[in-house]
Amino acid sequence: MDFNYSEEQQMLADTVGRFVDKDYDFETRRNLSRSAAGFSEDNWKLFGELGLLALNVPEEFGGMGGGAVETLIVMEAFGRGLVVEPYLPTAVVVAGLIAHAGSTAQKEKLLGAIANGSRRFALAALEPQGRFDLWNVETKAVSSDKGFVLNGRKSVVSGGGSAASFIVSARTAGISTDQQGISLFLVDAGAIGVTVKDFPTIDGLRAAEVMFDNVTVTADALIGVLDGGYPILDAAIDCGIAALCAEAVGAMSKLIEITAEYLRTRKQFGKPIGSFQALQHRAADMLIALEQSRSAALMAAAKLDAVDATERRAAVSAAKTIIGHAGRSIGQAAIQLHGGMGMTDELAVGYYAKRLVSIDLTWGNSEHHVERYASTFS
Amino acid sequence: MYLRENPEEIAFRTEVRNFVQCELPTDIRDRVLNFLRVEREDYVRWQRILHAKSWGAPAWPQAYGGTGWNATWRTIFEEECFTGGAPRQIPFGLSMCAPVLMAFGTDAQKARYLPRIISMADWWCQGYSEPGAGSDLAALKTRAERRGDYYVVSGQKTWTTYAHWANMMFLLARTDSEAKPQAGISFLLLDMKTPGVTVRPITTLDQGHDINEVFLDEVKVPVENLVGEENKGWAIAKYLLGHERTNIAGIGMCRRLMRRLKEIARSEQKRGRPLIEDPYFRQRITKLDMDLMCHEWSLMRLISLESGNKAIGPEASVLKIRGSEIQQHLTELLMECAGPYAVPFVPAALELDSTAATAGGKLLNPLAAQYFDMHKISIYGGANEIQKNIIAKAIIGL
Incomplete structure (x- = not known):
């Protein structure tokens, strides 16, 4: 094994790292988050120019043909800056899903648009009654003479408010908790019958509730096999989770740096509070949790292309669980070690803690992933 | 990558x-x-x-x-x-004494001891800890006084693993009592059969006897058994502690325990079903399995550093802490597999050919003792609290 970056990977890390350090200080981030759109279109263009949006697009469709490690590099840097642009849904999850399961025509049409930054996508997979279960789908797609008609509601769609199109999971057969009988459709946000309600999230991002009321799509909107959408969705979300894990690692490492600096400079009883062993051990615990998370994120990335999907699921669920716990404990410790200042909206500390907790609660919390992992061994 | x-x-x-x-x-x-x-x-x-x-x-x-x-x-x-x-x-010769001899020993020392270490003609033990020198090793008091061709060594070593089986000991002794604690320490090789060496057993929580107290009363050690220079033993001690870190993670032990845990959880029953199918117990195994999987990746990352010839320092402390915690959780769950039968314990049944009766069967008999014995791993080799001090200072910069 070799955990060192290749030359190209190092360049990628340097490029994204420079962007975050230079253009993404805490004030800038906070202002972007509070703006009407919730992020910067200029940054989105820049991501396109830097090739970041093309990262997960295969080379034959105008992309960089990058893999899990390249995504990990970008997401870790984004985590350090708490980047608010909805990079993950478009450039990681949907790009990966189309590249993996799309028809040639779909790949040609959609992947180019992702790579050049002209179109954003979101994955509308979860539903209110289903919590984190991707197979719990009540949204229905009924075939008609024009193609399909969709009805239903999708919940907490990350980046949904700024997406031009959705990939929607809908039931084409079976009952609402069958893994069989789910199909995936490409639906334009502007299609008649689509309602998007965008909400702010606790961590300064956006997520939408998306309603489909007799929305008609043509037959070529189907992605992958009819009734066979679940494994595609499961794999795509796993790619998203691995990316989230890397983002969390970036956020944790920055948060620990901020906290260490505070411990070195804040004085009480006439000395830096970092000289007190009780606080040193709390900080050491944070670092141990970070190191575990770093290993977990690499493990998830390494197993994304495992031949055996069970192996992939186990690694991703283990990583998500470990990072969920680590994120919470690091976040809370950082606030605790900052004392009263940690509770104020002035400091970045709370923003990092909120992002880490939100990551835990995205695409399956620890409870969900412990259950998922438990189904992989006898 | x-x-x-x-x-x-x-x-x-x-x-x-x-x-x-x-x-x-x-x-x-x-x-x-x-x-x-x-x-x-x-x-x-x-x-x-x-x-x-x-x-x-x-x-x-x-x-x-x-x-x-x-x-x-x-x-x-x-x-x-x-x-x-x-x-x-057994690491005391192979992974501790030998690297020191290779780095600091004379040609004669290497020629004499290294072949006997690899063939286990000699069984080595480690004379480091003393009653007053645990985590604070530099506080050691054992003295070695130069008299002609000999050092005369007096003092007490403790927690000495397998001293009762060993015929050789490497030890730290103070050769200059005026100097600062870290200076004035020398690294000596001692034949355990030398007059004045007394080994007394220490019984541990599992009723086992692995560790000992070793009393040294005017023990004569030939000067050719000094390793490196006189009064420069602290550097050697530190070199030794920093050596051979891969096993620090305890991955092999973790895997062995995990396999055992799943085996026993499959054979024990709860409410008429295998224990491993009980949702609550299964959840606990699952979390541990996840931690272990992740821990393996941490080890691989550390190894990759070492292969790249980068110095491994405080990162090993993280691995040591996690490895000890996971092994302790594993033995805890193993013990809980036995349910009420975890409590009865017949030490005599720990012998392979023992016919001593056990309450719940020979498989379950050792599990509680094993659980308690595993408490040692967060204490030896630098207690976990010492490791956290190292992390806070060397990695976080506090």
Whole structure:
């Protein structure tokens, strides 16, 4: 094994790292988050120019043909800056899903648009009654003479408010908790019958509730096999989770740096509070949790292309669980070690803690992933 | 980045696995896997089998009869030996004394001791800790006074693992009592049969006898048994502590315990179903399995640092803490597998051929004792709290 970056990977890390350090200080981030759109279109263009949006697009469709490690590099840097642009849904999850399961025509049409930054996508997979279960789908797609008609509601769609199109999971057969009988459709946000309600999230991002009321799509909107959408969705979300894990690692490492600096400079009883062993051990615990998370994120990335999907699921669920716990404990410790200042909206500390907790609660919390992992061994 | 084992590594893993399966005597394997007492002769037998295969010293350079393996191969070897039920290779000669001799010893010392370490003609023990010098090792009081061709050594060592089986000890003693604590310490080699050496057993929580107190009363050590320079022993002690870190993670042990845990959880019943199917118990196994999987990746990251010839320092502390916690959780869950039968304990039944009756069967008898014995691993080799001090200072910069 070799955990060192290749030359190209190092360049990628340097490029994204420079962007975050230079253009993404805490004030800038906070202002972007509070703006009407919730992020910067200029940054989105820049991501396109830097090739970041093309990262997960295969080379034959105008992309960089990058893999899990390249995504990990970008997401870790984004985590350090708490980047608010909805990079993950478009450039990681949907790009990966189309590249993996799309028809040639779909790949040609959609992947180019992702790579050049002209179109954003979101994955509308979860539903209110289903919590984190991707197979719990009540949204229905009924075939008609024009193609399909969709009805239903999708919940907490990350980046949904700024997406031009959705990939929607809908039931084409079976009952609402069958893994069989789910199909995936490409639906334009502007299609008649689509309602998007965008909400702010606790961590300064956006997520939408998306309603489909007799929305008609043509037959070529189907992605992958009819009734066979679940494994595609499961794999795509796993790619998203691995990316989230890397983002969390970036956020944790920055948060620990901020906290260490505070411990070195804040004085009480006439000395830096970092000289007190009780606080040193709390900080050491944070670092141990970070190191575990770093290993977990690499493990998830390494197993994304495992031949055996069970192996992939186990690694991703283990990583998500470990990072969920680590994120919470690091976040809370950082606030605790900052004392009263940690509770104020002035400091970045709370923003990092909120992002880490939100990551835990995205695409399956620890409870969900412990259950998922438990189904992989006898 | 290349995040998988290469074909050579996979082939080597298979080779070691087959070797252990074929060559490890079954009586030794049964003792190890069933948490029964492992005897001196068992360790020696296994070491000689490895030595005959030229695998006796995985971490040594080939020039000294070692394998010359890199860190990845050593780890694969260790994992496969552990999971196959082999006893550990006793580290005191192989991984502690030998690297010191290679780095600081005279040619005569190397020629005399290294072959006897690899063949286990000598059994070494470590004379470091003292009643007043645990985590604060530099507070040691054992004195070595130069008289002609001898040092005369007096003092007390403690927690000395297998001193009762050892014929040699490497020890730290104060040769200059005026100097600062770290200065004035020397590294000496002692023949345990020298007059004035008294070994007293310490019984531990599992009713076992691995560790001892060693009393040194005017013990004569020839000056040729000084390693390195007089009063420069602290640097050697630190070198030794920093050496051979791969086993610090305890991955092989973790895997062995996890497999055992799942086996016993499959055979024990709760409400008429295998315990492993009980949702609550299964959840606890799952979390531990996840932690272990992740811990393996942490070890691989550390090894990759070592292979890249980057210094491994405080990162090893993280691994040591996590490894000890996971092993302790594993033995805790193993104990809980036994339910009420975890409580009855018959020490005599820890012998392989014992016919002593046990309340809940021979498999369940050792589990609580094993749980308590595992408490030691967050204490020895630098207590976990000391490791956290190291992390806070050396990594976080506090």
